[in-house]
Amino acid sequence: MTEEDILSKLKTILEESLETSDLEIGRETVARNVDGWTSINHLEIIRKVEQGFGIKIALPELMRMKNIGDLIDVIARKV
Numbered sequence: 001m002t003e004e005d006i007l008s009k010l011k012t013i014l015e016e017s018l019e020t021s022d023l024e025i026g027r028e029t030v031a032r033n034v035d036g037w038t039s040i041n042h043l044e045i046i047r048k049v050e051q052g053f054g055i056k057i058a059l060p061e062l063m064r065m066k067n068i069g070d071l072i073d074v075i076a077r078k079v
Contacts, residue, residue, distance in 0.1 A: 009053070010049065
């Protein structure tokens with residue numbers, strides 16, 4: 001799976017989770033800059049990412065993530 005494939009699938013998951021259809025994300029995107037992505041729905045988004053990619057993300061990995069690029073890198077290692 002290429003980085004572009006991962007980013008595309010992430011975009012779909014985020015759009016569904018945040019109930020939007022015009023989301024623009026890239027490697028440098030951070031949750032605080034995405035409308036609707038709050039600390040309250042963060043864990044639900046991560047759960048959907050895990051389900052969508054068939055992976056498990058460990059808590060230490062979550063804690064180290066700073067942006068979408070970090071999430072892409074974790075997904076790429078696990079798929």
